[in-house]
Amino acid sequence: MKLLTILSTFLLLFGMATLFAANPNKVTINADQGKHQINRHIYGHFAEHLGRCIYGGFYVGEGNTKIPNTAGIRNDVIEALKNLNIPNLRWPGGCFADTYHWKDGVGPKQDRPSFVNRWWGGVIEDNSFGTHDFLNLCEAIGAEPYLAANVGSGTVQELIDWVYYVNHKEGSPMANLRKTNGREEPWNVKFWGVGNEMWGCGGNMKPEYYADELRKYSTFMTDWSNSDGLFRIASGASEDDYNWTETLMKEVPGNLIEGMALHSYSVIDWRDKGPATGFSEDHYFKTMQVAYKMKDRVEKHSAIMDKYDPDKKLALVVDEWGGWYDVEPGTNPGFLYQQNTIRDAMIAGVTLNIFNNNCERVRMANLAQTINVLQAVMLTEKDGTRMVLTPTYHVMEMYKVHQDATLLPAEVETSNYKHGDATLPAIHVSASKDKSGKIHISLTNIDPNNAAEVECELLGAKARKITGRILTAKALDAHNTFEKPDNVKPAVFKDAKLDGQTIKVKMPSKSVVVLEVE
Numbered sequence: 001m002k003l004l005t006i007l008s009t010f011l012l013l014f015g016m017a018t019l020f021a022a023n024p025n026k027v028t029i030n031a032d033q034g035k036h037q038i039n040r041h042i043y044g045h046f047a048e049h050l051g052r053c054i055y056g057g058f059y060v061g062e063g064n065t066k067i068p069n070t071a072g073i074r075n076d077v078i079e080a081l082k083n084l085n086i087p088n089l090r091w092p093g094g095c096f097a098d099t100y101h102w103k104d105g106v107g108p109k110q111d112r113p114s115f116v117n118r119w120w121g122g123v124i125e126d127n128s129f130g131t132h133d134f135l136n137l138c139e140a141i142g143a144e145p146y147l148a149a150n151v152g153s154g155t156v157q158e159l160i161d162w163v164y165y166v167n168h169k170e171g172s173p174m175a176n177l178r179k180t181n182g183r184e185e186p187w188n189v190k191f192w193g194v195g196n197e198m199w200g201c202g203g204n205m206k207p208e209y210y211a212d213e214l215r216k217y218s219t220f221m222t223d224w225s226n227s228d229g230l231f232r233i234a235s236g237a238s239e240d241d242y243n244w245t246e247t248l249m250k251e252v253p254g255n256l257i258e259g260m261a262l263h264s265y266s267v268i269d270w271r272d273k274g275p276a277t278g279f280s281e282d283h284y285f286k287t288m289q290v291a292y293k294m295k296d297r298v299e300k301h302s303a304i305m306d307k308y309d310p311d312k313k314l315a316l317v318v319d320e321w322g323g324w325y326d327v328e329p330g331t332n333p334g335f336l337y338q339q340n341t342i343r344d345a346m347i348a349g350v351t352l353n354i355f356n357n358n359c360e361r362v363r364m365a366n367l368a369q370t371i372n373v374l375q376a377v378m379l380t381e382k383d384g385t386r387m388v389l390t391p392t393y394h395v396m397e398m399y400k401v402h403q404d405a406t407l408l409p410a411e412v413e414t415s416n417y418k419h420g421d422a423t424l425p426a427i428h429v430s431a432s433k434d435k436s437g438k439i440h441i442s443l444t445n446i447d448p449n450n451a452a453e454v455e456c457e458l459l460g461a462k463a464r465k466i467t468g469r470i471l472t473a474k475a476l477d478a479h480n481t482f483e484k485p486d487n488v489k490p491a492v493f494k495d496a497k498l499d500g501q502t503i504k505v506k507m508p509s510k511s512v513v514v515l516e517v518e
């Protein structure tokens with residue numbers, strides 16, 4: 001009898017263990033408990049005068065080029081960005097911003113002075129792409145411009161003039177200058193960065209010193225009531241520099257800024273970043289470890305902001321994020337040109353899920369950078385006409401369904417991706433409901449070796465139909481080239497089945513899946 005009891009207990013436990021091992025991935029989505037909106041500005045991009053992002057990326061000039069363009073901007077780039085529903089574009093830097101004098105980039109192009117782009121390869125910047133080109137580009141792609149102002153080497157007056165030049169309707173000297181330069185109506189730019197990386201390339205400032213500069217610049221950008229409705233973004237912390245955020249929150253009154261920035265790149269070692277393709281699994285694992293740190297970082301910076309701004313009036317703006325590797329062999333080290341692989345798709349999937357899940361405070365973000373620089377969504381040929389969309393582009397495009405949708409709380413039980421003695425969560429998820437009532441669930445399986453079965457239970461909604469798309473490839477460093485532009489591209493996903501209110505999903509290893517539930 002005793003033996004029988006032991007045997008049946010063993011069988012029960014064994015049975016449960018097998019069941020658990022077979023399907024440890026469970027997602028519970030509360031479809032009727034959404035409270036917060038996923039601000040579409042989380043899906044923003046960043047274009048710096050760096051390498052071939054502007055020149056040779058966006059801008060090919062209006063002169064002698066075989067590349068179809070509109071006012072010098074590549075037409076294929078315009079179409080691709082429209083297809084992303086790009087909500088905002090940050091410009092002109094980055095580190096470049098604190099060396100940039102905007103007046104040198106307006107007026108007749110032949111009269112514009114040149115200067116040395118000291119941060120990025122020491123190349124000559126001829127100012128041929130300036131304020132009008134950028135703001136007209138934003139109009140063409142339907143994005144809101146986000147101008148990063150020069151605090152490091154500029155003046156308060158220079159910034160006041162820029163605000164007037166682009167926003168003042170008429171009568172002021174700057175509005176008149178704009179009209180003389182061919183633009184009648186103001187562009188009404190809302191988003192303004194007050195300097196960039198002030199702790200580093202923006203002037204190596206201490207947070208206390210920058211807090212005072214910020215107070216001064218922000219005051220003069222607008223009137224006491226900010227009646228122009230500007231959205232002023234403080235140059236924020238790097239990674240886990242919580243003292244920076246704490247000091248600015250303490251020292252800068254809430255009526256002088258609307259956003260606090262944060263820069264956080266997925267780089268494993270600043271002195272030895274490793275290659276963008278042909279990397280080891282060890283390198284992949286370490287990159288994903290850093291990518292996952294974004295969760296911790298946004299939560300900790302948010303917690304500091306909560307102390308001073310419990311009503312969450314200020315936004316956390318992650319205006320630089322993405323993977324950063326060694327440049328492609330043979331390219332200018334100052335140009336930061338790197339390939340983009342399935343690893344980058346995993347970074348994008350996880351990071352965007354983290355932003356969605358923290359959307360109450362994270363209300364804007366900018367992937368670095370749009371074209372030919374770092375984790376780009378597009379690459380263009382140096383001496384040819386072709387353009388290619390990267391795996392990261394496809395993730396941004398698949399995830400666009402979350403823009404302005406309501407975040408749905410999701411609990412996730414996940415298996416682990418094991419590497420040596422270390423582990424990371426294999427499955428990462430966010431979910432939202434859009435205005436038409438459709439639910440979207442974005443899932444990443446970062447495990448490069450194991451497929452995963454995921455059971456998504458939908459509470460508080462009736463699911464009738466389910467469709468989906470998937471991005472995956474055989475190799476972890478699979479990527480698109482000018483010769484094979486469709487090597488990695490989204491496909492229809494058929495491995496999600498509805499079983500009552502449970503969606504049973506079979507995800508291949510290293511895949512990003514977005515489901516639509518009606």
Ligand code: AHR
Pocket residue numbers: 048093094095096196197320368369374
């Ligand atoms: O995105 C490249 C550079 O990274 C930016 O110019 C700077 O802000 C950051 O250090």
